[in-house]
Amino acid sequence: MPPEHDIVEALKAGGFLPPDADPHLESLTGGVSSDVFRLDTAQGPVCVKQALAKLRVSADWRAPVERSHYEVEWLKTARPFAGDAVPRVLFEDEANNLFVMSFYDPATHSVWKSDLADGKVDAPFAGQVGRMLAAIHAGCAGSPEIAAKFQTTELFEDLRLAPFLRHAATAHPDLAERLVGLADRTAASRITLVHGDVSPKNILCGPSGPVLLDAECAWYGDPAFDLAFCSAHLLLKTVWKPAHAAAYLDAFYALQRGYLPGVAWESTAALDSRAAPLTAAILLARVDGKSPADYVRTPEDKGFVRDTARRMIREGSPAMAALAAVWKEALGTR
Ligand SMILES: Nc1ncnc2c1ncn2[C@@H]1O[C@H](COP(=O)(O)OP(=O)(O)O)[C@@H](O)[C@H]1O
Ligand SMILES: [Mg+2]
Structure with a gap:
């Protein structure tokens, strides 16, 4: 099963997406420790990030997936002091080490x-x-x-x-x-x-x-x-x-x-x-x-x-x- 399918299912199960949604996920390049996607919802594009168990940079460099939750906590904690310089967290599925945040269009960012x-x-x-x-x-x-x-x-x-x-x-x-x-x-x-x-x-x-x-x-x-x-x-x-x-x-x-x-x-x-x-x-x-x-x-x-x-x-x-x-x-x- 491709990770995209599992992510969409997790977002439906968590109530972020309606059960009948069939959204498009587009992989964004550049990540070494995570899968990062643009997800087009009825309300507009958002960004989904899921932590990988193994970093892509080094074969023997493992990082526990709980780091995803600390990233979410950092985003939520820092945003009041930095405004839009820090993405807004829209949803978290801690069990699957994934979260959804505001999307910054690469055309302007x-x-x-x-x-x-x-x-x-x-x-x-x-x-x-x-x-x-x-x-x-x-x-x-x-x-x-x-x-x-x-x-x-x-x-x-x-x-x-x-x-x-x-x-x-x-x-x-x-x-x-x-x-x-x-x-x-x-x-x-x-x-x-x-x-x-x-x-x-x-x-x-x-x-x-x-x-x-x-x-x-x-x-x-x-x-x-x-x-x-x-x-x-x-x-x-x-x-x-x-x-x-x-x-x-x-x-x-x-x-x-x-x-x-x-x-x-x-x-x-x-x-x-x-x-x-x-x-x-x-x-x-x-x-x-x-x-x-x-x-x-x-x-x-x-x-x-x-x-x-x-x-x-x-x-x-x-x-x-x-x-x-x-x-x-x-x-x-x-
Ligand atoms: N909220 C976002 N909006 C738009 N693009 C994003 C967003 N978050 C990540 N990206 C894109 O995905 C890339 C990798 O994201 P990043 O959080 O740095 O993951 P990694 O931990 O894998 O390095 C970024 O360089 C950027 O191009
Ligand atoms: Mg990065």
């Missing part, structure tokens, strides 16, 4: 990663991403109720800290103490609601600003991780498409300028001082972790990212601006 790759680098848009993230982090900070809903440290460990930071520590024994220390400190943090996968491939560029998708790594922990994750992506793009390096750096700075003034729950300097070493560690993990960036391919590119990230970790990165300065200087001497 491009994937940010594609725009970046094409050299369409809009720094103010990166600023909007930063403001949106900070609004969610600020809105959810210090809430025992929200923290209680996201007891997902084990998931975050399996999906993020182990494959990125701890795996990189294994590959770099001389930096292992720092990397493991960073992973341990991050794992122990309970500051606010973290998205966990703020990557340009999970951000749509719409007419009224960014839309943040794919919250399967949701966790109540250190918001510095979200800023670091997205920042590392923007820095890596300078290696992918050197012609647009200056524009990617502008976007990196705009992201910081959008985000940092929104840090209302702690001092900006404290947040900044945790985000910088996390960014360096994530950069290293994108070449020597379990989820290497597919576009950093050549030995020269890998060597550049590895050497620069190692230098940042060795020297200690006190703040995002200092980290960017190291990256920029290293790019200049390539």
